[in-house]
Amino acid sequence: MKLYSGPLSLFTAKVRIALREKGLDCDLWSVPFCRETGYDPKPADVVRLHPQALVPILVDGDLVVYDSTRIFEYLEERNPTPPLYPNGxxxxxxxxxxxxxxxxxxxxxxxxxxxxxxxxxxxxxxxxxxxxxxxxxxxxxxxxxxxxxxxxxxxxxxxxxxxxxxxxxxxxxxxxxxxxxxxxxxxxxxxxxxxxxxxxxxEVERMQADVARVFAGERLEEGPRTL
Ligand SMILES: N[C@@H](CCC(=O)N[C@@H](CS)C(=O)NCC(=O)O)C(=O)O
The missing domain is CATH 1.20.1050.10 (Glutathione S-transferase Yfyf (Class Pi); Chain A, domain 2)
Structure with missing residues:
Protein backbone atom coordinates (compact mmCIF):
# COMPACT_ATOMS: atom_id res chain seq x y z
CA MET A 1 0.00 0.00 0.00
CA LYS A 2 1.02 3.60 -0.55
CA LEU A 3 -0.32 6.59 1.36
CA TYR A 4 -0.12 10.13 0.00
CA SER A 5 0.44 11.84 3.27
CA GLY A 6 0.48 15.41 4.53
CA PRO A 7 3.08 15.80 7.29
CA LEU A 8 0.87 18.30 9.16
CA SER A 9 -2.47 17.02 7.84
CA LEU A 10 -4.85 16.04 10.62
CA PHE A 11 -6.82 13.83 8.24
CA THR A 12 -3.70 11.99 7.13
CA ALA A 13 -2.55 11.67 10.75
CA LYS A 14 -5.76 9.77 11.48
CA VAL A 15 -4.82 7.22 8.80
CA ARG A 16 -1.18 6.98 9.91
CA ILE A 17 -2.37 6.12 13.43
CA ALA A 18 -4.81 3.50 12.10
CA LEU A 19 -2.10 1.85 9.97
CA ARG A 20 0.22 1.64 13.01
CA GLU A 21 -2.58 0.30 15.22
CA LYS A 22 -3.26 -2.45 12.70
CA GLY A 23 0.43 -3.17 12.23
CA LEU A 24 0.22 -2.65 8.46
CA ASP A 25 3.17 -1.88 6.24
CA CYS A 26 2.62 1.12 4.03
CA ASP A 27 4.88 3.34 1.94
CA LEU A 28 4.35 6.99 2.74
CA TRP A 29 4.72 9.66 0.09
CA SER A 30 4.86 12.97 1.89
CA VAL A 31 3.44 15.93 -0.03
CA PRO A 32 5.21 19.29 0.24
CA PHE A 33 4.08 21.84 2.81
CA CYS A 34 5.12 25.29 4.00
CA ARG A 35 3.52 28.08 6.00
CA GLU A 36 3.30 30.60 3.18
CA THR A 37 1.73 28.48 0.43
CA GLY A 38 0.30 25.53 2.40
CA TYR A 39 -0.06 22.48 0.16
CA ASP A 40 0.64 24.28 -3.12
CA PRO A 41 1.96 23.38 -5.59
CA LYS A 42 0.38 19.91 -5.43
CA PRO A 43 2.08 16.77 -6.71
CA ALA A 44 0.66 15.56 -10.05
CA ASP A 45 -0.36 12.20 -8.49
CA VAL A 46 -2.53 13.92 -5.87
CA VAL A 47 -4.26 16.00 -8.55
CA ARG A 48 -4.80 12.87 -10.66
CA LEU A 49 -6.01 10.55 -7.88
CA HIS A 50 -8.30 12.80 -5.78
CA PRO A 51 -11.12 14.82 -7.38
CA GLN A 52 -10.39 17.70 -4.96
CA ALA A 53 -6.61 17.12 -4.88
CA LEU A 54 -6.59 16.50 -1.11
CA VAL A 55 -4.66 14.12 1.14
CA PRO A 56 -4.90 11.43 2.47
CA ILE A 57 -5.11 9.08 -0.51
CA LEU A 58 -4.46 5.37 -0.07
CA VAL A 59 -3.44 3.26 -3.06
CA ASP A 60 -3.67 -0.51 -2.66
CA GLY A 61 -2.75 -2.22 -5.93
CA ASP A 62 -5.23 -0.90 -8.49
CA LEU A 63 -7.56 0.48 -5.84
CA VAL A 64 -7.53 4.16 -4.89
CA VAL A 65 -9.31 5.16 -1.67
CA TYR A 66 -9.55 8.80 -0.62
CA ASP A 67 -11.03 10.53 2.44
CA SER A 68 -9.82 9.52 5.91
CA THR A 69 -13.18 8.05 6.93
CA ARG A 70 -13.44 5.91 3.79
CA ILE A 71 -9.84 4.78 4.36
CA PHE A 72 -10.67 3.80 7.99
CA GLU A 73 -13.59 1.73 6.70
CA TYR A 74 -11.46 0.13 3.99
CA LEU A 75 -8.67 -0.79 6.40
CA GLU A 76 -11.19 -2.24 8.85
CA GLU A 77 -12.67 -4.53 6.20
CA ARG A 78 -9.28 -5.41 4.75
CA ASN A 79 -7.66 -6.14 8.12
CA PRO A 80 -10.35 -6.52 10.81
CA THR A 81 -7.88 -7.31 13.61
CA PRO A 82 -7.29 -5.41 15.80
CA PRO A 83 -10.64 -3.70 15.32
CA LEU A 84 -10.99 0.08 15.24
CA TYR A 85 -14.79 -0.01 15.40
CA PRO A 86 -16.82 -1.51 18.27
CA ASN A 87 -19.19 -4.46 17.96
CA GLY A 88 -22.93 -4.04 17.67
CA GLU A 203 2.45 10.94 15.58
CA VAL A 204 2.52 13.66 18.23
CA GLU A 205 6.31 13.70 18.36
CA ARG A 206 6.76 13.90 14.57
CA MET A 207 4.09 16.53 14.12
CA GLN A 208 5.65 18.70 16.82
CA ALA A 209 9.03 18.42 15.11
CA ASP A 210 7.47 19.31 11.72
CA VAL A 211 5.53 22.25 13.19
CA ALA A 212 8.79 23.59 14.65
CA ARG A 213 10.48 23.28 11.24
CA VAL A 214 7.60 25.04 9.48
CA PHE A 215 7.55 27.86 12.08
CA ALA A 216 11.28 28.25 11.50
CA GLY A 217 10.43 29.04 7.86
CA GLU A 218 11.39 25.66 6.43
CA ARG A 219 9.50 24.05 3.55
CA LEU A 220 8.71 20.36 4.15
CA GLU A 221 9.79 18.80 0.87
CA GLU A 222 8.00 16.11 -1.11
CA GLY A 223 9.38 12.60 -0.76
CA PRO A 224 9.22 9.20 0.94
CA ARG A 225 8.92 8.88 4.70
CA THR A 226 8.59 6.02 7.13
CA LEU A 227 5.36 5.27 8.91
N1 LIG B 1 -12.70 14.88 4.40
C1 LIG B 1 -11.36 14.72 3.96
C2 LIG B 1 -10.58 16.03 4.18
C3 LIG B 1 -9.20 16.00 3.54
C4 LIG B 1 -8.50 17.34 3.68
O1 LIG B 1 -9.11 18.39 3.94
N2 LIG B 1 -7.18 17.31 3.49
C5 LIG B 1 -6.36 18.51 3.60
C6 LIG B 1 -5.18 18.26 4.52
S1 LIG B 1 -5.67 17.95 6.18
C7 LIG B 1 -5.77 18.88 2.25
O2 LIG B 1 -5.39 18.02 1.48
N3 LIG B 1 -5.67 20.18 1.97
C8 LIG B 1 -5.11 20.67 0.76
C9 LIG B 1 -5.89 21.80 0.23
O3 LIG B 1 -6.82 22.25 0.89
O4 LIG B 1 -5.55 22.27 -0.84
C10 LIG B 1 -10.71 13.54 4.71
O5 LIG B 1 -11.21 13.16 5.77
O6 LIG B 1 -9.73 12.98 4.19
Missing amino acids: LEERVRCRELEAYGDEIFFPNVWTLVEQVFYQTEAAAEDAAAVETAQRAIHADYERFDARLEGREWFCAGFSVADISIFMGINFASNLGCPPPEGRLALAAWLGRMNARPSVAV
Missing part, protein backbone atom coordinates in the same frame (compact mmCIF):
# COMPACT_ATOMS: atom_id res chain seq x y z
CA LEU A 89 -25.07 -1.89 15.42
CA GLU A 90 -25.81 0.85 17.94
CA GLU A 91 -22.23 1.13 19.17
CA ARG A 92 -20.94 1.29 15.61
CA VAL A 93 -23.40 4.02 14.64
CA ARG A 94 -22.40 6.02 17.74
CA CYS A 95 -18.74 5.51 16.88
CA ARG A 96 -19.22 6.77 13.31
CA GLU A 97 -21.14 9.77 14.63
CA LEU A 98 -18.39 10.61 17.10
CA GLU A 99 -15.73 10.28 14.44
CA ALA A 100 -17.76 12.61 12.20
CA TYR A 101 -18.26 14.98 15.15
CA GLY A 102 -14.48 15.20 15.55
CA ASP A 103 -13.95 15.88 11.84
CA GLU A 104 -16.95 17.97 10.90
CA ILE A 105 -18.19 19.76 14.04
CA PHE A 106 -15.20 20.05 16.39
CA PHE A 107 -12.45 20.48 13.80
CA PRO A 108 -13.95 23.43 11.86
CA ASN A 109 -13.49 25.60 14.99
CA VAL A 110 -9.94 24.34 15.34
CA TRP A 111 -9.48 25.20 11.65
CA THR A 112 -10.29 28.83 12.47
CA LEU A 113 -7.29 28.77 14.82
CA VAL A 114 -5.18 27.16 12.11
CA GLU A 115 -6.12 29.96 9.70
CA GLN A 116 -5.78 32.74 12.24
CA VAL A 117 -2.84 31.58 14.33
CA PHE A 118 -0.87 29.14 12.18
CA TYR A 119 -1.07 30.66 8.71
CA GLN A 120 -0.91 34.29 9.84
CA THR A 121 2.71 35.20 10.14
CA GLU A 122 1.95 38.53 11.91
CA ALA A 123 0.13 38.21 15.25
CA ALA A 124 -1.43 41.62 14.58
CA ALA A 125 -3.22 40.25 11.53
CA GLU A 126 -5.29 37.84 13.63
CA ASP A 127 -9.03 38.34 13.69
CA ALA A 128 -9.43 38.43 17.48
CA ALA A 129 -13.21 38.05 17.37
CA ALA A 130 -13.02 34.95 15.16
CA VAL A 131 -10.39 33.41 17.44
CA GLU A 132 -12.50 34.11 20.54
CA THR A 133 -15.65 32.61 18.98
CA ALA A 134 -13.74 29.50 17.93
CA GLN A 135 -12.12 29.13 21.36
CA ARG A 136 -15.53 29.37 23.05
CA ALA A 137 -16.93 26.63 20.80
CA ILE A 138 -13.87 24.44 21.40
CA HIS A 139 -14.28 24.81 25.18
CA ALA A 140 -17.97 23.87 24.92
CA ASP A 141 -16.85 20.70 23.11
CA TYR A 142 -14.24 19.99 25.79
CA GLU A 143 -17.10 20.01 28.29
CA ARG A 144 -19.11 17.60 26.09
CA PHE A 145 -16.13 15.29 25.60
CA ASP A 146 -15.43 15.26 29.35
CA ALA A 147 -19.05 14.33 30.07
CA ARG A 148 -19.01 11.55 27.44
CA LEU A 149 -15.80 10.11 28.93
CA GLU A 150 -17.07 10.09 32.52
CA GLY A 151 -16.77 6.46 33.65
CA ARG A 152 -15.40 5.34 30.26
CA GLU A 153 -11.94 4.41 29.10
CA TRP A 154 -12.58 5.36 25.45
CA PHE A 155 -15.28 7.28 23.56
CA CYS A 156 -16.88 3.95 22.57
CA ALA A 157 -16.52 0.36 23.74
CA GLY A 158 -12.78 -0.07 23.08
CA PHE A 159 -10.25 2.20 21.38
CA SER A 160 -11.73 3.31 18.06
CA VAL A 161 -11.72 5.70 15.11
CA ALA A 162 -13.74 8.11 17.28
CA ASP A 163 -10.82 8.42 19.72
CA ILE A 164 -8.38 8.99 16.85
CA SER A 165 -10.45 11.71 15.18
CA ILE A 166 -11.26 13.64 18.37
CA PHE A 167 -7.73 13.31 19.71
CA MET A 168 -6.15 14.81 16.61
CA GLY A 169 -8.45 17.84 16.77
CA ILE A 170 -7.63 18.38 20.45
CA ASN A 171 -3.94 18.00 19.73
CA PHE A 172 -4.12 20.72 17.05
CA ALA A 173 -6.17 23.02 19.29
CA SER A 174 -3.71 22.53 22.16
CA ASN A 175 -0.75 23.38 19.91
CA LEU A 176 -2.61 26.51 18.80
CA GLY A 177 -3.06 27.87 22.33
CA CYS A 178 -6.41 26.31 23.22
CA PRO A 179 -5.77 23.20 25.39
CA PRO A 180 -8.46 21.64 27.60
CA PRO A 181 -8.64 23.49 30.92
CA GLU A 182 -7.57 21.88 34.17
CA GLY A 183 -10.40 20.20 36.01
CA ARG A 184 -11.80 18.20 33.10
CA LEU A 185 -10.65 15.03 34.79
CA ALA A 186 -12.19 12.37 32.54
CA LEU A 187 -10.87 14.17 29.45
CA ALA A 188 -7.41 14.55 31.02
CA ALA A 189 -7.27 10.85 31.95
CA TRP A 190 -8.30 9.87 28.40
CA LEU A 191 -5.64 12.19 26.93
CA GLY A 192 -3.11 10.40 29.13
CA ARG A 193 -4.25 7.04 27.77
CA MET A 194 -4.14 8.33 24.18
CA ASN A 195 -0.65 9.80 24.56
CA ALA A 196 0.57 6.49 26.01
CA ARG A 197 -0.32 4.57 22.82
CA PRO A 198 2.82 4.12 20.69
CA SER A 199 0.84 4.78 17.47
CA VAL A 200 -0.23 8.17 18.84
CA ALA A 201 3.01 9.08 20.64
CA VAL A 202 4.99 8.75 17.38
Whole structure:
Protein backbone atom coordinates (compact mmCIF):
# COMPACT_ATOMS: atom_id res chain seq x y z
CA MET A 1 0.00 0.00 0.00
CA LYS A 2 1.02 3.60 -0.55
CA LEU A 3 -0.32 6.59 1.36
CA TYR A 4 -0.12 10.13 0.00
CA SER A 5 0.44 11.84 3.27
CA GLY A 6 0.48 15.41 4.53
CA PRO A 7 3.08 15.80 7.29
CA LEU A 8 0.87 18.30 9.16
CA SER A 9 -2.47 17.02 7.84
CA LEU A 10 -4.85 16.04 10.62
CA PHE A 11 -6.82 13.83 8.24
CA THR A 12 -3.70 11.99 7.13
CA ALA A 13 -2.55 11.67 10.75
CA LYS A 14 -5.76 9.77 11.48
CA VAL A 15 -4.82 7.22 8.80
CA ARG A 16 -1.18 6.98 9.91
CA ILE A 17 -2.37 6.12 13.43
CA ALA A 18 -4.81 3.50 12.10
CA LEU A 19 -2.10 1.85 9.97
CA ARG A 20 0.22 1.64 13.01
CA GLU A 21 -2.58 0.30 15.22
CA LYS A 22 -3.26 -2.45 12.70
CA GLY A 23 0.43 -3.17 12.23
CA LEU A 24 0.22 -2.65 8.46
CA ASP A 25 3.17 -1.88 6.24
CA CYS A 26 2.62 1.12 4.03
CA ASP A 27 4.88 3.34 1.94
CA LEU A 28 4.35 6.99 2.74
CA TRP A 29 4.72 9.66 0.09
CA SER A 30 4.86 12.97 1.89
CA VAL A 31 3.44 15.93 -0.03
CA PRO A 32 5.21 19.29 0.24
CA PHE A 33 4.08 21.84 2.81
CA CYS A 34 5.12 25.29 4.00
CA ARG A 35 3.52 28.08 6.00
CA GLU A 36 3.30 30.60 3.18
CA THR A 37 1.73 28.48 0.43
CA GLY A 38 0.30 25.53 2.40
CA TYR A 39 -0.06 22.48 0.16
CA ASP A 40 0.64 24.28 -3.12
CA PRO A 41 1.96 23.38 -5.59
CA LYS A 42 0.38 19.91 -5.43
CA PRO A 43 2.08 16.77 -6.71
CA ALA A 44 0.66 15.56 -10.05
CA ASP A 45 -0.36 12.20 -8.49
CA VAL A 46 -2.53 13.92 -5.87
CA VAL A 47 -4.26 16.00 -8.55
CA ARG A 48 -4.80 12.87 -10.66
CA LEU A 49 -6.01 10.55 -7.88
CA HIS A 50 -8.30 12.80 -5.78
CA PRO A 51 -11.12 14.82 -7.38
CA GLN A 52 -10.39 17.70 -4.96
CA ALA A 53 -6.61 17.12 -4.88
CA LEU A 54 -6.59 16.50 -1.11
CA VAL A 55 -4.66 14.12 1.14
CA PRO A 56 -4.90 11.43 2.47
CA ILE A 57 -5.11 9.08 -0.51
CA LEU A 58 -4.46 5.37 -0.07
CA VAL A 59 -3.44 3.26 -3.06
CA ASP A 60 -3.67 -0.51 -2.66
CA GLY A 61 -2.75 -2.22 -5.93
CA ASP A 62 -5.23 -0.90 -8.49
CA LEU A 63 -7.56 0.48 -5.84
CA VAL A 64 -7.53 4.16 -4.89
CA VAL A 65 -9.31 5.16 -1.67
CA TYR A 66 -9.55 8.80 -0.62
CA ASP A 67 -11.03 10.53 2.44
CA SER A 68 -9.82 9.52 5.91
CA THR A 69 -13.18 8.05 6.93
CA ARG A 70 -13.44 5.91 3.79
CA ILE A 71 -9.84 4.78 4.36
CA PHE A 72 -10.67 3.80 7.99
CA GLU A 73 -13.59 1.73 6.70
CA TYR A 74 -11.46 0.13 3.99
CA LEU A 75 -8.67 -0.79 6.40
CA GLU A 76 -11.19 -2.24 8.85
CA GLU A 77 -12.67 -4.53 6.20
CA ARG A 78 -9.28 -5.41 4.75
CA ASN A 79 -7.66 -6.14 8.12
CA PRO A 80 -10.35 -6.52 10.81
CA THR A 81 -7.88 -7.31 13.61
CA PRO A 82 -7.29 -5.41 15.80
CA PRO A 83 -10.64 -3.70 15.32
CA LEU A 84 -10.99 0.08 15.24
CA TYR A 85 -14.79 -0.01 15.40
CA PRO A 86 -16.82 -1.51 18.27
CA ASN A 87 -19.19 -4.46 17.96
CA GLY A 88 -22.93 -4.04 17.67
CA LEU A 89 -25.07 -1.89 15.42
CA GLU A 90 -25.81 0.85 17.94
CA GLU A 91 -22.23 1.13 19.17
CA ARG A 92 -20.94 1.29 15.61
CA VAL A 93 -23.40 4.02 14.64
CA ARG A 94 -22.40 6.02 17.74
CA CYS A 95 -18.74 5.51 16.88
CA ARG A 96 -19.22 6.77 13.31
CA GLU A 97 -21.14 9.77 14.63
CA LEU A 98 -18.39 10.61 17.10
CA GLU A 99 -15.73 10.28 14.44
CA ALA A 100 -17.76 12.61 12.20
CA TYR A 101 -18.26 14.98 15.15
CA GLY A 102 -14.48 15.20 15.55
CA ASP A 103 -13.95 15.88 11.84
CA GLU A 104 -16.95 17.97 10.90
CA ILE A 105 -18.19 19.76 14.04
CA PHE A 106 -15.20 20.05 16.39
CA PHE A 107 -12.45 20.48 13.80
CA PRO A 108 -13.95 23.43 11.86
CA ASN A 109 -13.49 25.60 14.99
CA VAL A 110 -9.94 24.34 15.34
CA TRP A 111 -9.48 25.20 11.65
CA THR A 112 -10.29 28.83 12.47
CA LEU A 113 -7.29 28.77 14.82
CA VAL A 114 -5.18 27.16 12.11
CA GLU A 115 -6.12 29.96 9.70
CA GLN A 116 -5.78 32.74 12.24
CA VAL A 117 -2.84 31.58 14.33
CA PHE A 118 -0.87 29.14 12.18
CA TYR A 119 -1.07 30.66 8.71
CA GLN A 120 -0.91 34.29 9.84
CA THR A 121 2.71 35.20 10.14
CA GLU A 122 1.95 38.53 11.91
CA ALA A 123 0.13 38.21 15.25
CA ALA A 124 -1.43 41.62 14.58
CA ALA A 125 -3.22 40.25 11.53
CA GLU A 126 -5.29 37.84 13.63
CA ASP A 127 -9.03 38.34 13.69
CA ALA A 128 -9.43 38.43 17.48
CA ALA A 129 -13.21 38.05 17.37
CA ALA A 130 -13.02 34.95 15.16
CA VAL A 131 -10.39 33.41 17.44
CA GLU A 132 -12.50 34.11 20.54
CA THR A 133 -15.65 32.61 18.98
CA ALA A 134 -13.74 29.50 17.93
CA GLN A 135 -12.12 29.13 21.36
CA ARG A 136 -15.53 29.37 23.05
CA ALA A 137 -16.93 26.63 20.80
CA ILE A 138 -13.87 24.44 21.40
CA HIS A 139 -14.28 24.81 25.18
CA ALA A 140 -17.97 23.87 24.92
CA ASP A 141 -16.85 20.70 23.11
CA TYR A 142 -14.24 19.99 25.79
CA GLU A 143 -17.10 20.01 28.29
CA ARG A 144 -19.11 17.60 26.09
CA PHE A 145 -16.13 15.29 25.60
CA ASP A 146 -15.43 15.26 29.35
CA ALA A 147 -19.05 14.33 30.07
CA ARG A 148 -19.01 11.55 27.44
CA LEU A 149 -15.80 10.11 28.93
CA GLU A 150 -17.07 10.09 32.52
CA GLY A 151 -16.77 6.46 33.65
CA ARG A 152 -15.40 5.34 30.26
CA GLU A 153 -11.94 4.41 29.10
CA TRP A 154 -12.58 5.36 25.45
CA PHE A 155 -15.28 7.28 23.56
CA CYS A 156 -16.88 3.95 22.57
CA ALA A 157 -16.52 0.36 23.74
CA GLY A 158 -12.78 -0.07 23.08
CA PHE A 159 -10.25 2.20 21.38
CA SER A 160 -11.73 3.31 18.06
CA VAL A 161 -11.72 5.70 15.11
CA ALA A 162 -13.74 8.11 17.28
CA ASP A 163 -10.82 8.42 19.72
CA ILE A 164 -8.38 8.99 16.85
CA SER A 165 -10.45 11.71 15.18
CA ILE A 166 -11.26 13.64 18.37
CA PHE A 167 -7.73 13.31 19.71
CA MET A 168 -6.15 14.81 16.61
CA GLY A 169 -8.45 17.84 16.77
CA ILE A 170 -7.63 18.38 20.45
CA ASN A 171 -3.94 18.00 19.73
CA PHE A 172 -4.12 20.72 17.05
CA ALA A 173 -6.17 23.02 19.29
CA SER A 174 -3.71 22.53 22.16
CA ASN A 175 -0.75 23.38 19.91
CA LEU A 176 -2.61 26.51 18.80
CA GLY A 177 -3.06 27.87 22.33
CA CYS A 178 -6.41 26.31 23.22
CA PRO A 179 -5.77 23.20 25.39
CA PRO A 180 -8.46 21.64 27.60
CA PRO A 181 -8.64 23.49 30.92
CA GLU A 182 -7.57 21.88 34.17
CA GLY A 183 -10.40 20.20 36.01
CA ARG A 184 -11.80 18.20 33.10
CA LEU A 185 -10.65 15.03 34.79
CA ALA A 186 -12.19 12.37 32.54
CA LEU A 187 -10.87 14.17 29.45
CA ALA A 188 -7.41 14.55 31.02
CA ALA A 189 -7.27 10.85 31.95
CA TRP A 190 -8.30 9.87 28.40
CA LEU A 191 -5.64 12.19 26.93
CA GLY A 192 -3.11 10.40 29.13
CA ARG A 193 -4.25 7.04 27.77
CA MET A 194 -4.14 8.33 24.18
CA ASN A 195 -0.65 9.80 24.56
CA ALA A 196 0.57 6.49 26.01
CA ARG A 197 -0.32 4.57 22.82
CA PRO A 198 2.82 4.12 20.69
CA SER A 199 0.84 4.78 17.47
CA VAL A 200 -0.23 8.17 18.84
CA ALA A 201 3.01 9.08 20.64
CA VAL A 202 4.99 8.75 17.38
CA GLU A 203 2.45 10.94 15.58
CA VAL A 204 2.52 13.66 18.23
CA GLU A 205 6.31 13.70 18.36
CA ARG A 206 6.76 13.90 14.57
CA MET A 207 4.09 16.53 14.12
CA GLN A 208 5.65 18.70 16.82
CA ALA A 209 9.03 18.42 15.11
CA ASP A 210 7.47 19.31 11.72
CA VAL A 211 5.53 22.25 13.19
CA ALA A 212 8.79 23.59 14.65
CA ARG A 213 10.48 23.28 11.24
CA VAL A 214 7.60 25.04 9.48
CA PHE A 215 7.55 27.86 12.08
CA ALA A 216 11.28 28.25 11.50
CA GLY A 217 10.43 29.04 7.86
CA GLU A 218 11.39 25.66 6.43
CA ARG A 219 9.50 24.05 3.55
CA LEU A 220 8.71 20.36 4.15
CA GLU A 221 9.79 18.80 0.87
CA GLU A 222 8.00 16.11 -1.11
CA GLY A 223 9.38 12.60 -0.76
CA PRO A 224 9.22 9.20 0.94
CA ARG A 225 8.92 8.88 4.70
CA THR A 226 8.59 6.02 7.13
CA LEU A 227 5.36 5.27 8.91
N1 LIG B 1 -12.70 14.88 4.40
C1 LIG B 1 -11.36 14.72 3.96
C2 LIG B 1 -10.58 16.03 4.18
C3 LIG B 1 -9.20 16.00 3.54
C4 LIG B 1 -8.50 17.34 3.68
O1 LIG B 1 -9.11 18.39 3.94
N2 LIG B 1 -7.18 17.31 3.49
C5 LIG B 1 -6.36 18.51 3.60
C6 LIG B 1 -5.18 18.26 4.52
S1 LIG B 1 -5.67 17.95 6.18
C7 LIG B 1 -5.77 18.88 2.25
O2 LIG B 1 -5.39 18.02 1.48
N3 LIG B 1 -5.67 20.18 1.97
C8 LIG B 1 -5.11 20.67 0.76
C9 LIG B 1 -5.89 21.80 0.23
O3 LIG B 1 -6.82 22.25 0.89
O4 LIG B 1 -5.55 22.27 -0.84
C10 LIG B 1 -10.71 13.54 4.71
O5 LIG B 1 -11.21 13.16 5.77
O6 LIG B 1 -9.73 12.98 4.19
